Amino acid sequence: MSQPMDDVMPSAPDPSGDVAEVPKLRLKGVGKSFRLPRGETIEAIANVSFDARENEVCVLLGPSGCGKSTVLRMVAGLEQPTTGELTLDGEPIVGPDQERGMVFQAYTSFDWLTVQQNVEYGMRLNHVPRQERRERAEHFIELVGLSRFAGTYPRHLSGGMKQRVAIARTLANAPAILLMDEPFGALDAQTRWQMQELMMDIVAAANTTVLMVTHDIEEAIFLADRIEFMSRHPGRVHEEIIPAFKQGRRIGQKEELIGLAGYGDMERHILRLMREQGSDETAP
Amino acid sequence: MLGALVWILFFGVWETAVSRGWVNALLVPSPVDVIATLYELFAERGFLGDVGISIARIIGSFLLACAIAIPLGILMGSFKTVEALFNPFVSAWRYLPAPAFIPILLMWFGTGELPKLALLFLGVIFFLITLIMDHTSQVRAELIETAMTLGGKRWQILWTVVVPAVLPNILISMRQMLAIAWTYLVIAEIVASTTGIGAMMMRARRFLNTDEIMAGILVIGVLGLAFDLLFRWLQRALFPYLSQEGD
Numbered sequence: 001m002s003q004p005m006d007d008v009m010p011s012a013p014d015p016s017g018d019v020a021e022v023p024k025l026r027l028k029g030v031g032k033s034f035r036l037p038r039g040e041t042i043e044a045i046a047n048v049s050f051d052a053r054e055n056e057v058c059v060l061l062g063p064s065g066c067g068k069s070t071v072l073r074m075v076a077g078l079e080q081p082t083t084g085e086l087t088l089d090g091e092p093i094v095g096p097d098q099e100r101g102m103v104f105q106a107y108t109s110f111d112w113l114t115v116q117q118n119v120e121y122g123m124r125l126n127h128v129p130r131q132e133r134r135e136r137a138e139h140f141i142e143l144v145g146l147s148r149f150a151g152t153y154p155r156h157l158s159g160g161m162k163q164r165v166a167i168a169r170t171l172a173n174a175p176a177i178l179l180m181d182e183p184f185g186a187l188d189a190q191t192r193w194q195m196q197e198l199m200m201d202i203v204a205a206a207n208t209t210v211l212m213v214t215h216d217i218e219e220a221i222f223l224a225d226r227i228e229f230m231s232r233h234p235g236r237v238h239e240e241i242i243p244a245f246k247q248g249r250r251i252g253q254k255e256e257l258i259g260l261a262g263y264g265d266m267e268r269h270i271l272r273l274m275r276e277q278g279s280d281e282t283a284p
Numbered sequence: 285m286l287g288a289l290v291w292i293l294f295f296g297v298w299e300t301a302v303s304r305g306w307v308n309a310l311l312v313p314s315p316v317d318v319i320a321t322l323y324e325l326f327a328e329r330g331f332l333g334d335v336g337i338s339i340a341r342i343i344g345s346f347l348l349a350c351a352i353a354i355p356l357g358i359l360m361g362s363f364k365t366v367e368a369l370f371n372p373f374v375s376a377w378r379y380l381p382a383p384a385f386i387p388i389l390l391m392w393f394g395t396g397e398l399p400k401l402a403l404l405f406l407g408v409i410f411f412l413i414t415l416i417m418d419h420t421s422q423v424r425a426e427l428i429e430t431a432m433t434l435g436g437k438r439w440q441i442l443w444t445v446v447v448p449a450v451l452p453n454i455l456i457s458m459r460q461m462l463a464i465a466w467t468y469l470v471i472a473e474i475v476a477s478t479t480g481i482g483a484m485m486m487r488a489r490r491f492l493n494t495d496e497i498m499a500g501i502l503v504i505g506v507l508g509l510a511f512d513l514l515f516r517w518l519q520r521a522l523f524p525y526l527s528q529e530g531d
Contacts, residue, residue, distance in 0.1 A: 076433050098435025108430040112448045112525050122434035125444070153525040166430070173434050 022090050023051035024209045025058075025075065025177055030084035031234075032070060045070055046234040048084070052177070052226065057203055057210040059224035061217070061270070063278030067235025068213045069181055075211060076102045076179050088176060098126055101170035102179040105186055107162040109154035115141060116150040118165050122173030140168040143205055144198065160191040164198070171206050180212040184219070193254055196222055200252050217270045222257050225250075229270065231277035238277060241270065313495040321495040322502060331484065335503060338469060338480040341397070345404035346458075346465050353412035354454060360413070361420025362446055374413050382407035383471055390476055400472040400480075407468035412461045419453035420446060452523050459515040466508050 032045040045067045052058035060068040073079045075086060077096040086093040088100065101122070110118055119137040128136070141150055144164035154162055163183055170178060184192045196219055203210060203223075214220050220227050221243055231238040245262025257263060295315050301307050302314040313321075325331035360367040360374075382403055389399040423446050431441045473482025481500050488496035520527060 076429075078429055078432065096429070096432035098433075100433055102430065102433040104426045104430065106424070106426045108424075108426050110427065110445065110448070112451075112523070121431075121444070125431070125434055125436045125440055155525060170434070175433075179433070 024054045024056070024089065025052040025211065026087045027051075027071070027075070028085050028087075030071070030074065030081045030086060032067070032074065032079070033082045043234040045074075045081075046236050048230075048235070048237055050228050050237055050240065052209060052211055055207055055209055056225045057212065057223050058226045058228065059220045060211070060213045060228050060230060061215065061220040061224075062230035062235075062238070063232060063274055064215060065235075066230040066232045066277070068215075068230050070235065071230075072102075072179055072181050072211060072213045075177075076100050078102075098122065098173055099176040100179055101173050101175035101177075102181065103163070103166045103170055103183045105182040107154075107159065107166070107186070109157070109162045109165050111154055114151050114153055115146055115157070115165055118154065119169045119172050122169055126173065136172045136174075137168075140172040140206075143171075143202060144168045158191070159187050160195055163187065163195060167199075167202065171202070171208065175208070177209045177211060180210065182213055182215070184216075185214075192216075192219075197253060199223060200250055204250065217267055217274065218254070218258075220270070221263065221266055222251070222254060227270075229273055229277075231273075239273065241266070310492065311494055313498060317495045318498040318502065321493075322499040325484075325496065325499055331503075334480050334484050335507070338473065338482070339507065341400050341404065341472075341480065342462070342465055342469055345401040346408060346462060348401075349405050349409040349412055349461075350458060353409050353416055357413045357416025357454075358420050358442075358447065358450065360417040361423075361450070362442055367417065367421075370413075371417070374410050374417075377406075377410040378414060382468055383475075386472070386475055395476060395478075400469070400477060403472045404465050404468045408461050408465050411464070412457060415457040415461070416450070416454055419457065420450045423449045452519065452526060455515065455519055455522065459512065462511055462515070463508060466504065470504065 028049050030045060030048040031043065033041045033043045035041050048071055050058075060071060062068050070079060074081050075088075075093065077093055077100060093100070110121065113121060116134075116137055119141055120133045123133045123136060138147075138150070141147055144167055146161060146164055146168070149157065149161065154165065157165065167178075167183070184195045187195060200223070202208075210223075212223065224243060227241040227243070228237050229239045229241055230236065243262075243266060245260055245266065246257075251257040251260070298312075298315050302309055302312060356370065360370055385406055386399070386403060389402050393399040393402060427445050427449060428441055431445045436444070469480070470482045473480040474486050477483040481504060485497045485500040488494075488500070
C-alpha cells in the first residue's frame with residue numbers, strides 16, 4: 001500500500017455507548033485447566049470476561065505466558081474452555097467454524113496454491129460459486145495490495161506478503177470476526193509497521209470485528225479500540241484499557257499516533273503493567 | 285563435470301590394472317570387455333527379455349506396495365485411532381528382514397512370479413507405510429487449523445490440505461524405497477529364478493563368465509540411475525511450485 005492515505009480513518013464505534021445491545025463477542029467467566037499426568041491440575045486461565053462489539057478492534061495484550069493465545073484459540077473453537085461460556089452474536093461457540101477465521105503468527109499459505117487460489121480456498125470449502133469466488137478473491141487481494149502477485153506461488157513471497165495472503169484469505173471467506181494470533185510477530189520492524197498501517201486500512205474497508213493477540217504495546221495502542229490487558233498465574237483480565245486519547249478516531253499513521261497527547265501516558269502505563277505482571281519476582 | 289573426473293579415473297585404474305596384469309583377468313575382466321559383452325548380451329542373447337522381466341517385477345510389486353502404503357500411511361498419520369490400530373503390526377514387521385521369508389515363499393508360491401513379487405512387496409511396504417505416516421503426521425498443525433477456521437470439515441481438510449502438503453514427501457519416500465526394491469529384486473533372482481538380470485548373473489557364475497556378471501551389475505546400476513532420474517523429473521513436473529526459479 002504505497003498510495004497516500006487519509007490520516008484519519010472512519011470513526012471507531014464509541015466504546016462508552018449503550019451497553020444494552022448484544023455484543024458481537026462475549027466471554028463470560030471463561031477458565032481453562034490442564035490435568036497433569038500425576039493427577040494435579042493447573043489453572044491456565046481463570047474467569048476471563050470481556051465483550052467485543054461489532055466492528056471493534058479488540059486487542060489481547062499481556063506478558064508471555066498469560067494465556068492470551070489460549071483465549072484466542074478458545075474463541076476460534078480450537079480449544080475448549082473448562083468453565084464459562086463464549087458467545088458470538090449471542091450464539092454459543094462450539095468448535096471451529098467459518099465465522100471465526102484465524103490468522104496465525106506462523107506462515108500458513110498453502111504452497112501448492114497460487115495467491116489467487118489461496119484466497120479462494122476458504123470459499124471453495126464453503127461451495128461459493130466460481131464467479132463470485134473469483135471476484136471476492138480479486139477484491140481482497142487488491143485490498144492487501146497483492147494484485148500483481150495473484151498468479152504467484154507463496155514460495156516466492158516475502159513474510160509480510162504471506163501474511164497479507166493469509167489476511168485476504170480469511171476476510172474473503174466472510175467471517176463474522178477476524179482472529180489474529182500475533183500475526184506480525186515474525187516480521188522485521190519495518191514490515192511490521194507497514195502491516196499495522198495496512199491493517200487500519202483493511203479494518204476500515206472490510207468493516208470487520210477483530211480480536212487480536214499481541215505482546216507489542218505500540219501495536220496494541222495503534223490498532224485497538226479496546227485493550228484487554230492480561231496477567232499471569234493464572235491468566236486473567238487484569239485491566240481493560242480504552243485508548244480514549246484517540247477520541248474514537250482511527251489513526252492511519254504511527255507518527256501521528258505517537259504525537260497525540262495521551263499516547264505517552266498510556267504507553268508508560270502499559271509498560272509498567274508489563275513489568276509488574278511479567279516478572280516472576282513481583283508476581284502474586 | 286567434476287564428478288565425471290572420478291569416473292574416468294576409476295575406469296582408467298581398472299583398465300590399467302587388467303592390461304598390466306596386476307589382477308587375474310579371469311576374475312576381473314577389463315571395462316572394454318565388459319562393454320563388449322554387454323553389447324553381445326543385448327544383440328545376440330536376448331538379454332533384453334531378462335531386463336524387461338526384472339523391470340516388470342520391480343514396477344508390479346512396487347506399485348502394489350504403493351497402492352496400499354500411500355492411503356494407509358496417510359490415514360495412520362492423520363488419525364490417532366488408525367495409527368493405534370495398525371502401527372504395532374506395521375512396526376513389528378519392519379524388524380523382520382524380507383529375505384528371511386524366501387524359503388516359505390518358495391514353498392507357498394513355487395518358483396513362478398509370485399514369490400519374487402511377494403518378496404519385493406514385503407521388503408518395501410512396511411518401511412513405506414512408516415515413512416508416509418511420519419511425513420503425514422508432520423504436516424504443520426497451523427495449516428490444518430487454518431483450514432478448520434475457514435470452515436473445512438475433516439475429510440475436506442484431509443483431501444485439500446494434508447494430501448497436497450505431504451505429496452512431495454511421499455514421492456521422495458517412494459524414490460528411496462525403490463532403491464531398496466532393486467536390492468530385493470537381485471536377491472530374489474539370484475536365489476530362486478531362471479529369468480531376470482540376477483538369474484543371468486548366477487548362470488554366468490557357473491561358467492566363470494565374470495564379464496557377464498559385471499555387465500549385469502552395470503545394467504542394474506544404470507537402471508537404478510534411470511529410475512532415480514525419472515523420479516526427479518516427476519518431482520519437477522508434479523510440484524512446479526517447489527522449484528527455485530521465479531516466475
